[in-house]
Amino acid sequence: MTAEPITSTPSAEPETDRVRLQDVCIVHGRGRDAVVAVEGVDLTVRPREIVSIVGHSGCGKSTLLRALAGLLPHASVQGGLSILGRTPEEARRSGLLSMVFQDAVLAPWRTVEGNIRLPLQVARGRTRKPAKTVSEQLEVVGLGGYEKRYPKQLSGGQRQRVSLARALMMEPRVLLMDEPFGALDEITRDEMHTELLRIWGTTDASIVVVTHSIPEAVFLSDRIVVMAAHPGRIADVIDVDFPRPRGNDLKDTPEFARIAHRIRAALEENR
Ligand SMILES: Nc1ncnc2c1ncn2[C@@H]1O[C@H](COP(=O)(O)OP(=O)(O)OP(=O)(O)O)[C@@H](O)[C@H]1O
Numbered sequence: 001m002t003a004e005p006i007t008s009t010p011s012a013e014p015e016t017d018r019v020r021l022q023d024v025c026i027v028h029g030r031g032r033d034a035v036v037a038v039e040g041v042d043l044t045v046r047p048r049e050i051v052s053i054v055g056h057s058g059c060g061k062s063t064l065l066r067a068l069a070g071l072l073p074h075a076s077v078q079g080g081l082s083i084l085g086r087t088p089e090e091a092r093r094s095g096l097l098s099m100v101f102q103d104a105v106l107a108p109w110r111t112v113e114g115n116i117r118l119p120l121q122v123a124r125g126r127t128r129k130p131a132k133t134v135s136e137q138l139e140v141v142g143l144g145g146y147e148k149r150y151p152k153q154l155s156g157g158q159r160q161r162v163s164l165a166r167a168l169m170m171e172p173r174v175l176l177m178d179e180p181f182g183a184l185d186e187i188t189r190d191e192m193h194t195e196l197l198r199i200w201g202t203t204d205a206s207i208v209v210v211t212h213s214i215p216e217a218v219f220l221s222d223r224i225v226v227m228a229a230h231p232g233r234i235a236d237v238i239d240v241d242f243p244r245p246r247g248n249d250l251k252d253t254p255e256f257a258r259i260a261h262r263i264r265a266a267l268e269e270n271r
Pocket residue numbers: 028029035036037055056057058059060061062063064232
């Protein structure tokens with residue numbers, strides 16, 4: 001395989017695409033140990049769109065998300081990959097892109113406020129000044145007054161809210177989420193689904209979310225990307241047209257079940 005550089009064309013990209021993937025191929029390792037994790041992926045994400053990625057274990061979902069976050073070695077990613085016309089690294093450094101992981105990844109010795117401030121301190125003035133204060137951002141995620149608490153004094157759902165507040169601090173235009181509610185119980189998860197949509201409604205962000213939960217994908221998304229494995233590739237893209245705002249009772253409707261069924265069928269076909 002030839003090692004083509006990652007292409008990026010600053011300022012040439014129209015605002016119609018926040019994320020653009022063109023014929024993306026991602027290889028882990030080298031030589032005889034090389035694993036083609038993702039091959040031939042074309043995908044665009046539009047402004048304020050929520051796109052979910054679902055697929056069997058090992059189909060390359062996290063690999064794709066890590067490439068979008070600029071967390072993979074350059075040499076392992078081939079094809080066109082840009083976030084608002086920039087490389088993922090540039091987008092991340094300038095605060096246009098941020099990420100939420102399955103585990104809230106909070107520093108236990110720092111307060112909630114200290115955790116939210118951490119990325120701003122690491123950036124040390126290289127990014128623009130946040131529009132909201134930490135207290136205002138905590139209000140948005142429903143944790144007003146929690147500034148001085150430590151992570152161990154929070155529930156799992158509250159920790160994920162802090163993680164979300166931290167990710168939203170720079171007002172990113174693209175938010176990447178890797179199984180953000182996977183470690184939560186089902187009741188908290190349901191609550192976080194409506195909360196995420198409420199919070200997202202206060203932002204200008206597009207979201208790309210990797211999930212193992214079919215109902216989560218249907219509830220949150222405008223489009224669902226179903227991936228197949230070996231190598232990881234896009235098997236189907238399903239539009240979800242439910243109007244917003246969406247409430248949890250949507251999950252009990254026949255139309256919701258119909259879309260969930262279509263995802264299951266696509267997963268079964270691409271086992
Ligand atoms: N650092 C690595 N080195 C070598 N191979 C890797 C590495 N990371 C992932 N892989 C391989 O790449 C493929 C895709 O892995 P990836 O973690 O992206 O899948 P996934 O769809 O996110 O899986 P899961 O749903 O289980 O998290 C798998 O075959 C995996 O074994």
